[in-house]
Amino acid sequence: MYVLIVGAGKVGWNLARELIAKSHEVTVLESDPRRYAVVEEELEHSVHYGDGSELWVLERAGIERADLVIAVTGDDEDNILISQVAREKYGVSRVVARCNNPRNLEHFELLGVKPAISATDLILRLIEHEVPKYGLVHLLDLPEERLEIIELEVADDSEAAGKKVVDLGLPNGSLVISILRDGGGFVPTGESVVQANDEVLLVLDVGIEETVTELFTSRVAPAA
């Protein structure tokens, strides 16, 4: 696979390393001469010096034959523009963009640049995952597919605590995919029993989150 990466920052450089190690053909574009010199020491001919939002620089790097373009500069405007021309002008079928500022995500969506990945958002998810007692955590949203994967902590006095998965009364469009307990995890069967303080991972159709959450949270309304 030929992968064109625009931006040799921490993300771009490390992605290039990983992809090269997996035997993919990779070109990285970097517009800052000092950064280019540093990265070139390791990546050699795989990194080109140039502004990746200049069309001729993209063309020189062979964007027309790229199977995947990854726009990971530090500027959201640049990432949007690069993704747009990659897909619409050069017909690249797979484009991934980095969104530096989560508030700009809506611009990526408006202009048809997807998937856009916001590291800040991902880090927030991880923090939510690591910090207990947070209740519901969105691990993954797949808006195109209208699915989401969530994590819930089973409260002591919830309806679900002590019940078999098959008896939980989960609504259609939801499935328990994993139970995390005592530092480990397993994929449950219908006969597996959900215990208090388990963390339960579910895949859901969009829109039924509330119904599902009620089963796993405390039946007593929390004091305000």
Add this chain to the structure above:
Amino acid sequence: MFVLIVGCGRVGSAIAHSMLAEGHEVSVLDEDPEAIALLDRRYSDGWEERGGRFTVGTALEIDALLAAGVDQADAFVASTDGDNTNLVVAQIAKRRFEVERVVVRVLDPHRARWYAEQGLQTVCPTQTAIELLEAAVRGQIRFEGVSG
């Protein structure tokens, strides 16, 4: 009409001044609070005293665009010093806020041409300069003083 100009440099401030002089409602957005000096210097009192609007904020911030009145704009000018910023914010104005008349300054002729083909009204000063200079070199035109 109501004109919103994003990017208050030499180009943006000059357009703002002309539009205000023609009696239009003019709002200018720039990330640099000092940029209003380019507007103020044309008047004995000041830009805002003459009825012009000035908002500090970056082009891609929706809140800043709204504060500058993008949802009421009849015309939108993207004239920051960044081609990509101009191209992105112009598309936001057009697609999200449905501004009727959107014009974009793009210095790079290649990007200007491609986005023009996609339906954006782009102005490329570089291309204009190239054409004028070439014509002057060939002797096809001759100008006294500053042209363009």
